[in-house]
Amino acid sequence: MNKILVLFFILLFPSCKETPTQPQQPLSLIVAYVHWENQGLAGKQIVLVQKGDTLRTDSNGLANFSVPAGHYIVRAFHIQRGGPSPRFIDFDVYTHPGEIARVDIIDCLPCL
DSSP states (O other), X not given: OHHHHHHHHHHHHHHHHSOOOOOOOOOEEEEEEEEETTEEOTTOEEEETTXXXXXXXXXXXEEEEEEOXXXXXXXXXXXXXXXXXXXEEEEEEEEOTTOEEXXXXXXXXXXX
16 A cells, blocks of 8 residues: 555656746736827837837837836937927836826927
8 A cells, every 4th residue: 555655656756846837917008198288209219128129109109119018118219398409308117017108208399
């Protein structure tokens, strides 16, 4: 009987080493919208700092990043806010699996 138990544990042991696979979390989407009033602004440089990804806004003023859930910094360059213009402005973004995080970036065109 003891031999059977020992044999059983020997056969069972290798199966314990395998780690169960975890389902992949769906990606999140970060949507940066650069605009003045209701007009989207094309060609604005947007950087996702943690990944080093750089995009330019499309004709609707949008730049989209697909990312795993987490905390990110979206950096927008040459955005006017009135007064001396900083070279860039950072926005903190928190994403959740499968959800859309929106970043509203107002670029004051009359402030040039």
